[in-house]
Ligand SMILES: Nc1ncnc2c1ncn2[C@@H]1O[C@H](COP(=O)(O)OP(=O)(O)OP(=O)(O)O)[C@@H](O)[C@H]1O
Ligand SMILES: CC(C)(CO)[C@@H](O)C(=O)NCCC(=O)O
């Protein structure tokens with residue numbers, strides 16, 4: 001079995017795969033990965049891949065060592081089943097390239113826009129020849145709420161859930177609608193622009209945050225919460241025998 005770990009800025013996701021089938025997924029703290037050892041004793045793990053976008057402390061690193069598993073630490077040197085055209089592959093987030101690999105595995109001969117709504121929202125483009133062109137990074141849902149509060153004197157920190165109006169009628173609804181509509185228009189804008197350039201465009205939406213869209217946008221979106229984990233598993237299998 002493959003142990004697949006995606007350590008993000010908000011949470012870590014740990015999954016087990018048999019071949020290309022995900023058999024379990026657990027959310028954990030990105031600092032302590034508390035369930036690491038128990039998952040490894042529950043399953044017969046043969047190899048692992050770890051992708052992190054944060055620095056890990058020595059204690060966590062030694063816990064990985066104690067697992068006594070071959071571990072592929074995803075980095076810019078790792079062979080990938082796609083062509084990476086990013087000008088600075090050494091600074092590219094591993095979750096971003098993994099999401100692209102996950103989407104390309106499912107639709108290898110399509111142009112795909114991959115949207116990952118986590119701590120940040122990322123927009124990635126891979127073409128039907130398997131060439132990853134790059135993409136954009138913008139603030140995520142929680143980050144937008146926090147930024148409005150932190151950088152002003154009068155704006156409260158709001159929850160994403162709550163009263164929703166198309167146009168705010170008080171501070172609370174104004175902030176909530178501003179954040180939600182901002183993200184929805186942003187996503188719809190990317191889709192419209194990219195569809196203009198590539199008429200046969202598929203759109204993948206992944207990450208923990210879900211949004212509501214009008215039906216025309218909704219009809220072309222594939223939602224797959226675990227695209228990053230699936231992409232990491234694909235990268236691990238692609239490198240089978242090399243670790
Ligand atoms: N089973 C779950 N356990 C914990 N959080 C969950 C679960 N399902 C959904 N979530 C939601 O998903 C969010 C995490 O989303 P996701 O894993 O895509 O990105 P993130 O961890 O916020 O970002 P990053 O990967 O950049 O750290 C959490 O904020 C939480 O609201
Ligand atoms: C953009 C995030 C924070 C998204 O998780 C991550 O992919 C990251 O830290 N990226 C590094 C910068 C880059 O991708 O070019």
Ligand SMILES: [K+]
Pocket residue numbers: 008095116117118119120207
């Ligand atoms: K993410």
